[in-house]
Amino acid sequence: MTDGIDLRDATPGDDAGFKPHTSHWGVFSARWRDGKLDVRPHPGDPDPNGIIDNFPAALRHRARIAQPMVRKGWLERGPGPDDRRGRDEFVPMSWDAVMDLLGSELARVRDKHGPGAVFGGSYGWASAGRFHHAQSQIHRFLNTALGGYVRSVNSYSSGASSVLLPQILGGYEEITKRNVSWEQIAEHSDIVLAFGGMALKNSMVAGGSISEHVERGAMERASARGCEFVLVSPLRSDLPVAARAEWLGAIPGTDTALMLALVHTLAVEGRHDRDFLDRYTVGWPVFERYLLGATDGQPKDAGWAAGLTGVPAETIRSLAHRLHGRRAVIVVSHSLQRAEHGEQPVWMGAVLAAALGQIGLPGGGYAYALGAIGYYGRRYNAVPGPTLSQARNGVAEFIPVARIADMLLNPGTQYRYNGQTKTYPDIRLVYWAGGNPFHHHQDLNRLRKAFGKLDTLVVHELAWTATARHADIVLPCTMTLEREDIGCSSNDPLMVAMHPVVEPYGEARDDYAIFSGLAERLGATEAFTEGRTVRQWLEYLYEPTRTALAEQGLPAPGFDEFWTAGSMMLPQLPDDGGHLRKFRDDPDANPLTTPSGKIEIFSETIAGYGEPDCPGHPTWLPRVEVPRPGTPMFLVANQPATRLHSQLDFGGHSTDSKHRGREVAQMHPTDAAARGISDGDIIKLFNERGACLAGVRVTEDICRGVIQLPTGAWYDPVDPEDDNPLCVHGNPNVLTRDVGTSALAQGCTGQITTVEVERFDGNLPPIQAFEPPVTAAA
Incomplete structure (x- = not known):
């Protein structure tokens, strides 16, 4: 199995010296020569992602953190609440000194308040490597050295759907990963109705490694075969040109109403599949x-x-007729459920697919979140990949991931989640490694106040993100190119030996080295490290893959052979449609894991929770956040195209996309003209929560009454002493509302809010987001 494309390049001349590596946005090779980084994509990738071009400028950027830092106020006054977080000076310290200091603080909190007073923050996207996976590293450390921590569950991307779908359709991963595939779309689908679209900027990234970007090609082949794509979104770009899609520019947040009307048309005209509904739901x-x-x-x-x-009634009726009797697939994007009542379009999309009788057919049915991320809609590997054990967490308490500000601001307060009444814990210390909440959280000015309530905030970071600037102790960690690892994903056949390309920046250390040093100070060295070096861990984690290959009678090279080769192709399972296909073929022998064993159009369980904002069946519910005088426009705050979340925002690919240093918003010519705004102006977006500046692109590829500004521009308040400072860089989460989708899931609602927009004619403040903070003497 080592006969895949060799990622090494030992040829003479100018091409020599490239080493294999991988990322969440693509497998690539890189070399460091004469103080310059060169990168090139995997030669077998049919549609490489340009985000790899962020690496060269980012690797040695001034925003990198060169040595351990401690906030001056924390050093002078000790642990405790402090509203100076985010606007204080930092004091550089030696590794030995800062590790002793942090080890003592961790012991203090553990011994005085217990591990339930520690929140372990990590969003898991720090590296495609399976050993230096920041989330696994920090959780393993907190479990082995402190006895546990308060964790978060679900994700900002799928907070509502990950709670709802298991109750109405079964296992979340079965629905997203082993259901309708891109192969099936290309070969079988007659019509794809995509609510929220399938934007390539989203499917270009994956939770692990990704060697082939297949989405554009699959849509192109399907379209050439005659498959129709229909996009329901305020943004034309939510499907690529290759799909040749019909665009229905619906008002943001109204997808549930449109789906209800489609099913109503089918039902009153007798076009719904009664037999399917009777047998399977x-x-x-x-x-x-x-x-x-x-x-x-x-x-x-x-x-x-x-x-x-805003979609004409005749268009809705015509669309229902076009869906009837054809191999139709209903796609609902993550974006729809990142909004008020986000559970409803997810549920209603499944009902529409059921009413059409298409669930379980090849290229038909319900493809929740297809296109939302790179490993959805692909085949599973037939052997396991490397996985680092996180050990046992001795603390049972958790919060839904998007409720961190609520937890810090309201300890002891009760809230509802998934049919339970829970209580927010009293957190004294937050330890964050991997992730930037000042990117993905909402109402950032409120989040600033929440972090001010802590005793201590500890952050591992490679660069001065806003989260690092709000920390008390900042520990510089390595970038992926500065360490060795194994890149792998459960849905990608290429496993990559990630060779280090360059020495660590400044005094940066791997997360594993940092946690090993702290574990020693807390008497937990053996429990955390098990006596292994990094290379020994890689050999240990590789062995289950080698063993599984050998058990299947396939070539099973040893670790050294794999490492020298640079990559290895893994076998994959058939594209069999997963459990929904088996359920359709024989629902009695293969019931779903829902309470009834069937698709739940009405859920007795959810109805029994008695939540007014999430009844027992999909429902159109009025929204709080609607345009009104003072905030007359919808803001769509979606994922960026030139970086993953906020990662490497200072890289060349990301910064080249900005206008005069600001993130770029899109608005319709009619809305721009009404405000005296022209293409290329700097604009101010504002509401009662905050304000930010952005460049503007005026385009007809967006609905009237809507402005779009992607997330991920590093939060850059021009006056951090102000309670509601202006972000001059263009982070839309200073504007978004920090409330849960409903009492069922408590997912985030950051996709849609309302704002006013005006041209900014004042003196343009400089961008400071990528400048290191002020340092002070000890």
């Missing part, structure tokens, strides 16, 4: 009464939906 009669208006006096017909969505 529960709750249709209850839902149908709501659909037809028997329970509330309002039929959910096309005329009703037209007034809510």
